[in-house]
Amino acid sequence: MNITKENIDELNSVITVSIEKNDYEENAEKVLRDYRKKVNLDGFRAGKVPMGMVRKMYGKSVLVEEINKLISEALSGFISENQLNVLGEPLPNKDQKPVDFDHQSDFEFKFDVGIAPDFEIKLTKRDKIPFYQIQIEDKMIDNYVENYTKRFGKVETTDKIEENSLVKGSVQQIDKEGNIVKNGLSHDDVMFSMERLQQVKIKKAFTNKKIGDTVDFDVKKAFENDTEIAAFLKLKKEEVAEINPNFRFTVNEMSNYIDAEINQELFDKVFGEGKIKSVEEFRNAIKDDIAKTLVRESEFKFFLDAKEKLVNKTNLELPEEFLKRWLSSTKEGSELTEEKMKDEFPLFLEDLKWQLIKSKVITENELNVTEEEVLSLSKEVALQQFAQYGLSNVPDEQLEGYAREMLKKDDDRKRLYEKKLEDKVVEYIKENVKVDEKEISSEEFSKLFSAK
Structure with a gap:
């Protein structure tokens, strides 16, 4: 086997790997003999298939595999021994001649390689x-401070709905006259945040309501999009378009998130006790x-x-x-x-x-x-x-x-x-x-x- 390098310019080279029959023949034959021991073919006992038939069945694929191994080892060794600072990986040369594994016994492979440039790093105090x-x-x-007071705040129940309350309750579907729809959509445990209500009129209708109070409203006017409506009514998003949007909400519970006070308790939670x-x-x-x-x-x-x-x-x-x-x-x-x-x-x-x-x-x-x-x-x-x-x-x-x-x-x-x-x-x-x-x-x- 012979390996040479031709410099095209300072950054590009071509490595040529020349392989002769005696470079691969022994290993290829050894592999084929191993195949012969394992191959199963009708009419022959295991290990008794004629070598000619084994070579005909597997010879080309074994040859290609052995040559690829030789190329890989040759390129790797040549680059290492010659301390070539290559970029990326060698690529088949664009002018590589076609290879005929059926009739050739000697082969020549050309590879393009990119070479890293030589350079110096000169730094001074003028830089x-x-x-x-x-x-x-x-x-x-x-x-x-504001983020900490929010992070370590707590939820407290209130006696009436306020601007930022989290409200829990039940809903029942109603008709335009305000009557409960028979077999209409209803849920006993829904909730929403007052901050998510879009229409000012609906938000005012809920404000100051207490446990047991009711509010009739249009969910499609209350919430921003079908995703929020689906989450509120526990529906699939694609089902929202078809529903009657009028509902009666009965208030069961309301709570507010209260920011933590800026005191010793907050100091201890953030930085450790007594620090x-x-x-x-x-x-x-x-x-x-x-x-x-x-x-x-x-x-x-x-x-x-x-x-x-x-x-x-x-x-x-x-x-x-x-x-x-x-x-x-x-x-x-x-x-x-x-x-x-x-x-x-x-x-x-x-x-x-x-x-x-x-x-x-x-x-x-x-x-x-x-x-x-x-x-x-x-x-x-x-x-x-x-x-x-x-x-x-x-x-x-x-x-x-x-x-x-x-x-x-x-x-x-x-x-x-x-x-x-x-x-x-x-x-x-x-x-x-x-x-x-x-x-x-x-x-x-x-x-x-x-x-x-």
Whole structure:
């Protein structure tokens, strides 16, 4: 077997794999002998089918399989031994001559390969990247306080229906004269929120009603759409169009959701018992939490700007035509329309350039991630997940247990490892450029993303 490489240009090469009969003959014969032992054919005992018949039945498929194995091993070994930094996977050359497995004994296969460019990363303090420090405004703290009072509020029954009440009761279908429809639609346990009633007149009819009171109303005028009506009357959505919409509602129960008071009980629920003693401390603790969230947002924006800076600065050239062919050959790429490919290919190129830059930074600076660092990041992620459910006071033992369980999942471990490694690349960039700190409002910061 002979393997050669022809450089078309700096980014494209053709690898030729030449295979002779003696490269595959022995293995192919061994496979056929194994087939002979197992094949069942009428008129012959097991293992006694003539080899000629076995070769006729399976020879071509075995030949193709053995040659494909040789090609795969040859390409992989050649790329590794010659330290070729290939992009994607080798593709059959567009000028590959047809192969006749029935009559040929020697074969030649040509493969196109895309080569990653050689480049240097030169960063100096003249390279400036902004780092946005987002101002913490009182309205942010107010929003957090309001969210906590709602999250830890409670439902209380009332003696009359109010503007935001949840109302439970029974309904009976009525005719235009207000008479109960015989065998009409009725339910003893329905409910709705006053906030969902659309028509002001109907909302006023329910307001201040008490247990036992009744209200006649048109459900199609009361609720916004057929989905809500179906849920209220316990019907299928498609059944709503055919019903008589007039009903009598009898009030059985009403309740209101009451926001929690801003007191010691709320402080303890949010941050743990006894940790916060006053409204001022409560707001300061919330401010600290906001600051941590905003730092993550600032770091993410810095990452995007650093990525854009290095991609533009290195200005890498890639074998675009080869990459389009390769991307189209993948399962994901084959499902893309021509228009979609046109839209997404530039994004693919930008991401590939960043991957090459990132890999070079990691290799040249011998960056690595320890088990302790992955566990620490896993705990951070776990804490953020708990915080989404209002649990900001999670014991360390429980947090670490949750983090370790997360790391038992291969996909999660890989994702966290790669995130930590990328964080180290960003830290390297920070240390080698001028970080231009800028104070900015949250509104202005949001506009930075919408401007892209």
